[in-house]
Amino acid sequence: MNFGVQGAKSMSMPSSSASWKSGDGVSDHFPVGLRVLLVDDDPTCLMILEKMLRNCLYEVTKCNRAEIALSLLRENKNGFDIVISDVHMPDMDGFKLLEHVGLEMDLPVIMMSADDSKSVVMNGVTHGACDYLIKPVRIEALRNIWQHVVRKRKHEWKDLEQSGSIEDGDRQQKPSEDADFSSSANEGSWRNSKRRKDEEDQAEERDDSSTLKKPRVVWSVELHQQFVVAVNQLGIDKAVPKKILELMNVPGLTRENVASHLQKYRLYLRRLSGVSQHPGGLNNSFVGPPETPFGSISSLNGLDLQALAATGQLPAQSLATLEAAALGRSTTKSGISMPFMDQRNLFSFENPKLRFRDDQQPQLGNNNKQMNLLHGIPTNMEPKQLANLHQSAQSSFRGMNMQPNSNHHGNQSSSLLVQMSQPPSRPQMFNDTNSNHFSMIPSSIAQPTLPSGMGSGVLARNGIVENARGAIYNSASQASTMVDFSINQNTDLPGNGFLLANNAGGQMATVASKGLLQEEVTSEMKGSRGLAPSYDIFSELHQHKSQDWGLPNVGLTFDASQHSNMRGGLDVPPSVLVQQNNVQNRITPFGKAIFSAAEESGRGNGPNIGQQLDTLLAGNSLRVKAESLPEASCQNTLFHEQYNQEDLMSALLKQQEGVGPVTNEFGFDGYALDNLPV
């Protein structure tokens, strides 16, 4: 099956929003090469489905046990574009797998069963499956699985483009409007939209309680820490990408990667400094109430965290953790990086989450439980509370990756991240899976000039969107594509969203960063993102909508047992993020395409990038949106349950797009499946 090439080809052109859309600007080969991971305990079905998928020219990897599937996914974060799994399996329930995937990898998951009873199908929906196929499955049904991917990406792109339009006021509500983040170069609106989306995401996340946040991979905590160290060494004013790159000395990382990350970081810092206190009222409802004014909560908490982070009171790790928690990603990796945004989130989440997490999500597994990175549930925590939380979180997490890359093994839970109320588990979770340390980002994002409140929101939103998209792609391709700055050379990857943002010219940067931020935010929530974009988003979220942002995740987490778990898959838009560890050097076609597109756009095609990202993200966001926030205030958040991390993004996106939740739900995009060994 050919794959990979097409994506790159098509993506390289910064066609407006088309690049990732199916058909538009995409190579004719799409969806050829979509990398599918097939899981079914029945060997007969497995063989038949494999043949069918092969006939559709997809790349298929089959396995008959969910555990094997998960380990394959973890080893190859970007190795797959989509997962198809049976519901009834002896070793693990299909929905549980869905949750794991959602949390950790943010991939679209299609469930199958001979059981067509409404309750089971509903379960699939609530868990965030992007589609549900009744057995016997016909080849026609499989032929179209790619549409979900494309649709999602498309939505993301669109959202990115539109995002500028959201007003501040919207933030509070769950914006169902179209993704604010569409591109508007308008910072304010961008932020708004982003924020709104974040809120939506949060709300959705919360509601869904599917704490699945899929780390999008990208700037892992460690990587970000390295980045921050380098920047600090040089001095924030003098920190230029080239020098940073040299200082970091990470193989495979390009100057562009650093540049875009730096941009985000700057935005983030700026945001931090400009963060205003929002009245908190947050009571973190993350337990559930979707509506709670996300913004207020998040903003408060976010601010606190950020402030704390900024002042260095909080240990980097804490921040990272918090961030991770907040984001729902496995953070814990980069203490520092959790730039403020994350911290805020973490903070808020941690508290409530801790409570919840313990009981819920048993299924997620240890990691999950631990992760409890609240996505963004902002809580008005005082700095010391934060510290306390942090500590408790830390102690409670066994696996928390406080240290970079410490826990990868536990990954499953990471993806759940934020959602899970338990902070400990979350950070861990995220890290594990992708080693994307999302947390790193926050600090950098502050830099951008976006106005603290709105701007960042918008940015974040966009960022998220972008990330989401990127993430989606990345997630799809899973291990292979994610840009692994640290490891791979192929920068093409996932980081695209991020890169795009960064690379884009000034104009684009805004958009891109917005997109990225959004992703990040989302991913932060989810925990998977890791790129700078999230910083902004994060802070934005916190500031304005933080609560949504966090909350949705929270909600999701709690429901770990429920469907939301699966959602995690999508959550993290961070496709763009560079995945530190797992990148297998396989760049999914999409990833590549994105990357190339990003690069090209970066050269100055602001709008294009946005579009590209949009497309990328659209795919992701679609998914996310659809599934995740059922109740989130964001009306249209279509969060796919799988996309926990992306939920935010999608929420954001949705807002912008005004997409109805359900429609996209089942649109998991099938990503090309790399040749993963079964």
Place this chain on the structure above:
Amino acid sequence: MERSQMYRQLANVRKALFDQGFLDEQFVQLEELQDDANPNFVEEIVTLFYRDSIRLIQNIELALEKSPLDFTKLDSCMHQFKGSTTSIGAKKVKNECTQFREYCKAGNGEGCKRTYQQLKKEYAVLKKKLEAYFQLARQIGPVDGACRPK
């Protein structure tokens, strides 16, 4: 001539299987998957099915011997088995599975056992028929072992 006769015979056998309700549309899906790269795909799948379903059948049988009957478990075992039979298009067997599950839901142990016996019978009959069918197809030769409806 012989070959064309064989083709015709094969086609008839195949048609009968469908007409008599042994096979359904899903079987056609399998046939359509067969290609040059996998010329005996259908046979392989059926073989795999019969091999793997042995343990599923055994599970059901064991569960049926317990007293009292655990209908949830029975239903679950049957669900698995049904999934398999559905995927190869074994229509009659599948119908028995459905019936069995109905009895499970109703808590009708006797009904389950009766249906199970019926199911085993259909299962065995189909196996024989398909074996004969594939044997005939193989005789005809690698090319077009099975007549595919177009």
